[in-house]
Amino acid sequence: MLPPLLFEIPSDLQAKVASGVYRQVGALILNPATGRIVKHLQQTGLAQEFTGHLICGLPNLLSPISMVTQLASAAVTYSQNRAILQGIEMLKILGSGGLILSGLDLGVSLAGFAVTSAKLDRLNRSMSAMDSKLDQIGRRVEDLHDAAVHNDFLALEAVCKQVDDGWMLADPMASWSSAADALYGLQGRFMDRARRGLAFNGPGKAAILERVEGFVDAVLLASSTLISVRTAMGDLTAARVAADRISRDLNQMTAAIGLREVLAAQIEPEGQLTPAGRIDALERLREPAQHQAQRFRLREVQAGSAGPILQDMMAAGVDGRAWLAALRSERRSPFVLVSYDTTNA
Amino acid sequence: MIDAIILRRGILEWRDECLGDADITLTRLLCDLQGLVADELGKAVTWRLAAFPAQFCETVIDPVVARRMHRAMSGLQERADKALRPIRDDALTMATQSTPRLLAARDVMKTALDVGSVGAPMVLGAWAVVAVPALGVGSATAALGLATVATFSMPILVGGVVVAAAATSVGLTRFGGLSKRISGRVKDQLDQALTLAILGEGSALTTFSAEIERITDMVLKELDDAATATV
Numbered sequence: 001m002l003p004p005l006l007f008e009i010p011s012d013l014q015a016k017v018a019s020g021v022y023r024q025v026g027a028l029i030l031n032p033a034t035g036r037i038v039k040h041l042q043q044t045g046l047a048q049e050f051t052g053h054l055i056c057g058l059p060n061l062l063s064p065i066s067m068v069t070q071l072a073s074a075a076v077t078y079s080q081n082r083a084i085l086q087g088i089e090m091l092k093i094l095g096s097g098g099l100i101l102s103g104l105d106l107g108v109s110l111a112g113f114a115v116t117s118a119k120l121d122r123l124n125r126s127m128s129a130m131d132s133k134l135d136q137i138g139r140r141v142e143d144l145h146d147a148a149v150h151n152d153f154l155a156l157e158a159v160c161k162q163v164d165d166g167w168m169l170a171d172p173m174a175s176w177s178s179a180a181d182a183l184y185g186l187q188g189r190f191m192d193r194a195r196r197g198l199a200f201n202g203p204g205k206a207a208i209l210e211r212v213e214g215f216v217d218a219v220l221l222a223s224s225t226l227i228s229v230r231t232a233m234g235d236l237t238a239a240r241v242a243a244d245r246i247s248r249d250l251n252q253m254t255a256a257i258g259l260r261e262v263l264a265a266q267i268e269p270e271g272q273l274t275p276a277g278r279i280d281a282l283e284r285l286r287e288p289a290q291h292q293a294q295r296f297r298l299r300e301v302q303a304g305s306a307g308p309i310l311q312d313m314m315a316a317g318v319d320g321r322a323w324l325a326a327l328r329s330e331r332r333s334p335f336v337l338v339s340y341d342t343t344n345a
Numbered sequence: 346m347i348d349a350i351i352l353r354r355g356i357l358e359w360r361d362e363c364l365g366d367a368d369i370t371l372t373r374l375l376c377d378l379q380g381l382v383a384d385e386l387g388k389a390v391t392w393r394l395a396a397f398p399a400q401f402c403e404t405v406i407d408p409v410v411a412r413r414m415h416r417a418m419s420g421l422q423e424r425a426d427k428a429l430r431p432i433r434d435d436a437l438t439m440a441t442q443s444t445p446r447l448l449a450a451r452d453v454m455k456t457a458l459d460v461g462s463v464g465a466p467m468v469l470g471a472w473a474v475v476a477v478p479a480l481g482v483g484s485a486t487a488a489l490g491l492a493t494v495a496t497f498s499m500p501i502l503v504g505g506v507v508v509a510a511a512a513t514s515v516g517l518t519r520f521g522g523l524s525k526r527i528s529g530r531v532k533d534q535l536d537q538a539l540t541l542a543i544l545g546e547g548s549a550l551t552t553f554s555a556e557i558e559r560i561t562d563m564v565l566k567e568l569d570d571a572a573t574a575t576v
Contacts, residue, residue: 030351259360259361259364275372278372279372282372301354305350308350
């Protein structure tokens, strides 16, 4: 059984989100009174075709700040494609444009190679750009910017390709199984690098934090692909366990990163400040620091969303592979609304 | 799980909002106090200041510091409490749901009062330990942690005595070398003492620093601990 797809936002749903009866957290539309997912945004195969272009054009992998202009520019670029425009409109209505532009997956990842490759390319380039900043830091943090990182990015790209290619095989199970093993390892290594970066205390912390963001994105890319491949293998329980684990680990690791840490890191290069200078720096740097802290929250929500979605899929008896296959071939809209439980709306 | 996602995000955003507010408010407080100290010194009788600087500080400067500090920190607390209300409303809505959901939320939103009893008493210098719970008033439904405390409060604000102790911890009356200094240097020393106490930096009074907790750090840590311990 596959759940129905909604290509437009029902007016009552829109009204309840606007009035606060329903709460939107990331791609999820939640009912706080019942603690259940009312609906969630899900990307389709059509989204895979154009998000890669959007991601390549962004200054950072996560750029919620530029959401409005990017969405407008996307609308112009795809003005001939009614389906894409409709999807963009859906995101705008729900105020979720930043999510897709963030490069994070909406709903269950479809692990399409084109978009994954674009994300990895973006990540790798931003990492390389940061290397020069790290070189200026007296105390280099071992293994945060070396060939091993580059090699792991290449390995992640290869595994993502392997997962995507699996969809064309008559019997992809063995290939997907080995890919899942590799993804576990890569996810762990990027997580470990992010932890070490966060543990660093010293001059140049701001550059290290940017680096950490890159590693966390790599973790999320590996984990969302892992969840996708487990779902494709029909093992929703394993997918759910993987989703819960990465959410818990990420929450534990990044909860401490907030405005205070980011501001301290950004103010540090300004040296000893007078109280007036400190006030000026706090006011000047607060907004960018807030954006950086929010990006960590966005990632935590993204990681935390997969588990409840998978739980609902299991409860509704959804066939994971058939579901992903249907979404991957969907071309009527890049984004759809999905509900696995019609009793909670 | 869903409860945890909503509450966790709310608490962390609350933490960031409060921390940003606290940092800039306390730095502004320092600027204000330095100006006020300069005013009071300008009005002081020179011979009295030179002869009894400690007494001058105790009777004139400390009350000014205490009053200003109380006002600034009360404002911080009120804003923190106000910002916490919608999160508290969500938590209470969720708490009225089924027991499994409450238990699940409880796992994530640890008891905030435990934060106080375990590790977050405010220490205002070696002589002014304020061993009160980190989150002053707890409601009966405190099981959901920070989100359900009736009123958010910081122990540094509990009672005028504590605030006075905070002012004293600035060290104006306890700085041993003060009485031996000429009056013209008193302002510099007061500025340094205030800076050290509030921001913990920019002061050469290193021998004194061991006794003084950085007030800004304490307040920020208090907010940070309260939020982080519940997520």
